[in-house]
Amino acid sequence: MRTSTPDRLTSATAEQLLDGGAGPAGLHQLLAAAAGPGTAGELAGEAAAVAAFVDAPRASPLPSAPPRRQSMLSTALSKILAAKAVAAVVLLAGATGGVALAATVSGPPSAPPADPPAATRTSTPTPSAAAEDHHEPGARGPAADQPDATASASPQPSLAGLCTAWAAGATDNPGAAADNPAFGSLVKAAGSPDKVPGYCADLAGTDQPAQPSTPPGQDSDRPHGRSADAQDGATHPGVPPTAAPGNPDHPAGPPTDTARRGGEVRDNGTRPEPADQGRNG
Amino acid sequence: MRAAAGEVVPPPAGAALDEALRAASGGDEAGFVALYRDLQPRLLRYATALVGAEAEDVTAETWLQVARDMRGFQGDLDGFRGWVSTICRNRAMDWARTRTRRPADVTGTDLLAEYPDRDDAYGEAVEGMATQWAMAQILALPRTEAEAVLLRAVVGLDATTAGKVLGKRPGTVRVAAHRGLKKLAQTIKNDRWTAGEKRG
Numbered sequence: 499m500r501t502s503t504p505d506r507l508t509s510a511t512a513e514q515l516l517d518g519g520a521g522p523a524g525l526h527q528l529l530a531a532a533a534g535p536g537t538a539g540e541l542a543g544e545a546a547a548v549a550a551f552v553d554a555p556r557a558s559p560l561p562s563a564p565p566r567r568q569s570m571l572s573t574a575l576s577k578i579l580a581a582k583a584v585a586a587v588v589l590l591a592g593a594t595g596g597v598a599l600a601a602t603v604s605g606p607p608s609a610p611p612a613d614p615p616a617a618t619r620t621s622t623p624t625p626s627a628a629a630e631d632h633h634e635p636g637a638r639g640p641a642a643d644q645p646d647a648t649a650s651a652s653p654q655p656s657l658a659g660l661c662t663a664w665a666a667g668a669t670d671n672p673g674a675a676a677d678n679p680a681f682g683s684l685v686k687a688a689g690s691p692d693k694v695p696g697y698c699a700d701l702a703g704t705d706q707p708a709q710p711s712t713p714p715g716q717d718s719d720r721p722h723g724r725s726a727d728a729q730d731g732a733t734h735p736g737v738p739p740t741a742a743p744g745n746p747d748h749p750a751g752p753p754t755d756t757a758r759r760g761g762e763v764r765d766n767g768t769r770p771e772p773a774d775q776g777r778n779g
Numbered sequence: 780m781r782a783a784a785g786e787v788v789p790p791p792a793g794a795a796l797d798e799a800l801r802a803a804s805g806g807d808e809a810g811f812v813a814l815y816r817d818l819q820p821r822l823l824r825y826a827t828a829l830v831g832a833e834a835e836d837v838t839a840e841t842w843l844q845v846a847r848d849m850r851g852f853q854g855d856l857d858g859f860r861g862w863v864s865t866i867c868r869n870r871a872m873d874w875a876r877t878r879t880r881r882p883a884d885v886t887g888t889d890l891l892a893e894y895p896d897r898d899d900a901y902g903e904a905v906e907g908m909a910t911q912w913a914m915a916q917i918l919a920l921p922r923t924e925a926e927a928v929l930l931r932a933v934v935g936l937d938a939t940t941a942g943k944v945l946g947k948r949p950g951t952v953r954v955a956a957h958r959g960l961k962k963l964a965q966t967i968k969n970d971r972w973t974a975g976e977k978r979g
Contacts, residue, residue: 507964512957513938516931524967525960529932531913536820543839544815551803551811551846 660684661698793856800859804852811849815842818860818934822867824914825929828922829871830878837874841867861940864930868944916966917959924959927952 507522515521515529660681681694688697796817802810819838826834826841844866852859917925917933930941931952938949938956945952 507957507961509953509957512960513953515960516928516956517937518932518935522964524971525964528913528916528963528967529928531910532824532917532929533821533933533935534910534913536816536823540820540823541816543819543835543842544812546839547815547819547842547846548808548812550843551849552808554847554850 657684657687658698658701661694661701665695665698796856800852800856803849806850811846814859818863821929821933821935822863825864825926825934826867826871827914828918828925828929829868830874833874833878834871837870838867840870844870857937857940860934861936861944864934864936864940864944916963919966920959920962923955924962927956928959928963931956 507525511521515525518529518533520526661684684694684697685691688694796813799810799813799817803814804810819842822841823834823838826837830837841863845863852862854862917928919925920928926945927941930936930944931938934941936944938953941956942949942952
């Protein structure tokens with residue numbers, strides 16, 4: 499449906515309408531109605547808004563106004579005191595002379611300013627005292643204990659944890675564990691990467707002497723590394739090469755060969771093989 | 780300032796509101812109440828165009844901020860209305876951002892004056908249109924046009940102040956408001972045609 503609009507809305511008329519002025523009757527009435535007076539429902543938030551207004555102004559002027567009055571009072575008092583002091587000085591000057599004047603002049607003017615410094619003196623000690631108070635529960639209590647704890651207790655658990663991690667890494671791929679910077683502190687504590695296992699064994703021994711954990715038990719089972727390797731090589735022909743990575747290819751070669759050779763007689767031939775190996779090597 | 784708009788005039792007149800603004804900025808409670816009663820209904824209608832049914836909460840937040848910062852306000856009534864409208868718009872944008880709700884929800888006009896249905900309201904439109912019907916027509920406009928019309932004709936800002944509230948140039952606001960008015964004029968005309976005997 500298209501209807502022609504005989505009364506075209508000029509921009510001047512539009513502006514007039516928007517300002518609440520005259521214009522086409524329908525539009526003017528519509529805008530006037532839209533701007534009509536509010537209902538009770540629309541003004542429901544009045545109490546809250548007024549309460550906020552009543553609360554707000556009292557909050558802001560209070561901090562600003564009273565200090566000014568106090569400062570005015572204090573300055574007036576100091577002026578009066580200074581005036582009295584000057585009067586006393588003048589009286590004294592007449593009687594005693596210049597020396598007394600100089601002495602008293604230097605005295606009273608410095609006395610009123612002496613109040614603010616005294617205030618700052620008393621105030622600065624209290625912050626420092628408060629700071630000390632703040633520190634005391636923190637520093638002297640747990641923090642004072644903590645240095646001892648960190649100095650004595652904490653390195654050991656971390657090194658012990660590094661030892662277990664080292665042991666786990668050493669079985670998987672020993673070279674990576676030695677290169678890993680995460681083990682730097684452990685290596686430093688042990689002296690060198692080679693000494694790490696021994697250091698860890700000592701650490702485990704001093705830390706947990708009562709605990710018969712499996713690694714010490716294994717150590718006790720195989721007091722001699724070579725024979726332990728040989729035993730392992732006897733039971734599992736494929737393992738020795740990884741267990742002894744630093745050794746030349748000799749141990750790696752023969753066991754696999756012996757495994758192939760003695761494949762059928764494995765149960766019987768496991769014992770003699772290390773003996774052969776020992777003879778060959 | 781809108782005293783020339785003969786038919787429907789808000790209860791507090793311009794001069795009284797100027798005085799109320801002066802008093803309220805000095806901390807006077809009665810002055811603040813007068814400003815609130817004058818501006819809040821129209822602010823609420825403007826906020827309805829922004830956040831729909833959340834307009835009441837938005838204007839409540841707006842007035843809390845106005846009440847807090849009112850003391851020492853420098854400026855005239857136009858400046859005050861512009862300031863409050865800016866706060867209201869910012870709060871509305873915050874709400875829209877958090878709620879991600881579509882604005883211009885017509886159900887937000889629930890608080891407006893109760894008037895008969897739309898068709899009956901049209902019957903009385905010749906003498907004086909219902910606020911609710913009028914607001915429904917304005918809220919049906921595109922957002923920018925509705926905002927411009929409401930800020931100019933309902934809140935009572937001039938083009939410059941409305942531009943500041945909207946963050947646009949006065950000319951842009953003027954164009955949007957004029958487009959809105961033309962659409963409203965068309966709506967009224969169509970409504971008149973459809974309400975009477977349907978032609979062509």
